[in-house]
Amino acid sequence: xxxxxxxxxxxxxxxxxxxxxxxxxxxxxxxxxxxxxxxxxxxxxxxxxxxxxxxxxxxxxxxxxxxxxxxxxxxxxxxxxxxxxxxxxxxxxxxxxxxxxxxxxxxxxxxxxxxxxxxxxxxxxxxxxxxxxxxxxxxxxxxxxxxxxxxxxxxxxxxxxxxxxxxxxxxxxxxxxxxxxx
Amino acid sequence: xxxxxxxxxxxxxxxxxxxxxxxxxxxxxxxxxxxxxxxxxxxxxxxxxxxxxxxxxxxxxxxxxxxxxxxxxxxxxxxxxxxxxxxxxxxxxxxxxxxxxxxxxxxxxxxxxxxxxxxxxxxxxxxxxxxxxxxxxxxxxxxxxxxxxxxxxxxxxxxxxxxxxxxxxxxxxxxxxxxxxxxxxxxxxxxxxxxxxxxxxxxxxxxxxxxxxxxxxxxxxxxxxxxxxxxxx
Numbered sequence: 077x078x079x080x081x082x083x084x085x086x087x088x089x090x091x092x093x094x095x096x097x098x099x100x101x102x103x104x105x106x107x108x109x110x111x112x113x114x115x116x117x118x119x120x121x122x123x124x125x126x127x128x129x130x131x132x133x134x135x136x137x138x139x140x141x142x143x144x145x146x147x148x149x150x151x152x153x154x155x156x157x158x159x160x161x162x163x164x165x166x167x168x169x170x171x172x173x174x175x176x177x178x179x180x181x182x183x184x185x186x187x188x189x190x191x192x193x194x195x196x197x198x199x200x201x202x203x204x205x206x207x208x209x210x211x212x213x214x215x216x217x218x219x220x221x222x223x224x225x226x227x228x229x230x231x232x233x234x235x236x237x238x239x240x241x242x243x244x245x246x247x248x249x250x251x252x253x254x255x256x257x258x
Numbered sequence: 259x260x261x262x263x264x265x266x267x268x269x270x271x272x273x274x275x276x277x278x279x280x281x282x283x284x285x286x287x288x289x290x291x292x293x294x295x296x297x298x299x300x301x302x303x304x305x306x307x308x309x310x311x312x313x314x315x316x317x318x319x320x321x322x323x324x325x326x327x328x329x330x331x332x333x334x335x336x337x338x339x340x341x342x343x344x345x346x347x348x349x350x351x352x353x354x355x356x357x358x359x360x361x362x363x364x365x366x367x368x369x370x371x372x373x374x375x376x377x378x379x380x381x382x383x384x385x386x387x388x389x390x391x392x393x394x395x396x397x398x399x400x401x402x403x404x405x406x407x408x409x410x411x412x413x414x415x416x417x418x419x420x421x422x423x424x425x426x427x428x429x430x431x432x433x434x435x436x437x438x439x440x441x442x443x444x445x446x447x448x449x450x451x452x453x454x455x456x457x458x459x460x461x462x463x464x465x466x467x468x469x470x471x472x473x474x475x476x477x478x479x480x481x482x483x484x485x486x487x488x489x490x491x
Contacts, residue, residue: 191319205323206319206322206323206326207319207323208317208318208319208322209319210319212317212319213317214317214335215317215335215337216334216335217310217332217333217334217335218322218326218332218333218334218335219308219332219333220322220323220326220327220330220331220332220333
């Protein structure tokens with residue numbers, strides 16, 4: 077029994093157990109911080125003010141849009157931020173959407189849509205959580221499903237009311253597919 | 259030994275919601291008044307799975323969250339106050355009735371609940387009639403419509419609308435904001451009833467702040483058919 081315990085313990089006093097933390101202590105606060113910064117820079121992609129994208133935008137990392145996007149944006153498991161200079165004329169599918177700029181089109185998020193002060197959305201929102209700040213502009217409908225409610229019910233609802241869906245007849249089916257996918 | 263808190267859990271939640279709303283919207287000084295009809299309105303829609311709710315007021319984030327959480331509804335915002343302002347500033351107030359008659363893209367009997375707030379206090383009777391006709395058209399049988407009507411003359415009333423922020427089922431926070439038009443002469447009860455026919459008044463409350471809350475219900479289609487059948491017999 078005793079021998080077994082001793083075998084588990086680190087043998088020999090030469091092992092610099094306290095020394096190792098002492099070495100890392102000096103660089104500990106700096107290294108992970110810098111690393112985290114690098115990771116964040118790597119994970120968040122920025123579309124600059126002068127960039128104009130027409131078409132479909134797919135991605136597997138967080139995205140900040142400061143430019144113009146027309147078409148469709150799909151970031152199913154990531155956060156899309158539309159910056160104060162961003163102008164989107166597209167259908168948006170993301171995990172979370174933060175709007176500080178302008179969005180013209182339907183927004184579907186599996187977690188949250190957050191329209192901040194100065195942000196503008198013209199279109200329908202489908203998300204379990206929606207936050208609209210004072211000073212934000214919103215025109216359209218909000219579809220929040222109660223927890224535990226079957227997703228299929230969204231498809232049964234008449235979609236003809238929505239202004240955005242009237243303009244884009246395919247939206248309803250795309251939104252329904254998105255809801256089913258989550 | 260058991261200690262009982264004087265606050266219930268719902269009190270704590272409503273206080274939290276109010277604090278959050280104040281923090282987000284900067285409306286900390288606005289007064290909070292009780293509401294009797296809101297709870298009834300919610301109860302009438304509770305049985306409908308994912309109802310469609312139409313709000314005629316300005317978009318209020320906390321209200322969207324509240325109704326979404328309470329009803330799991332689809333929430334539609336059609337700010338009619340903005341339409342009034344636009345017609346006043348453009349000097350086209352006489353065209354407002356015709357505009358409102360075509361304002362709502364919703365189909366017949368497609369909306370489960372309508373929140374009118376106090377919109378009818380700011381329009382003339384002719385405009386109110388046109389608006390009410392449209393709301394009756396889009397309201398689904400068995401649907402509910404909540405409206406508030408002032409009962410006092412608007413003597414020297416400032417040009418201000420009120421944003422009604424839901425604190426909880428029993429309380430609303432009144433937040434005034436600038437308007438292009440002051441409150442108009444209050445509608446009498448008979449006119450209100452006529453305007454909304456064939457809706458029936460399910461509940462009516464006169465609040466201490468001289469506001470009359472009215473909950474209308476649209477008679478179910480089945481009852482209508484039965485009535486017409488019995489009339490035919």
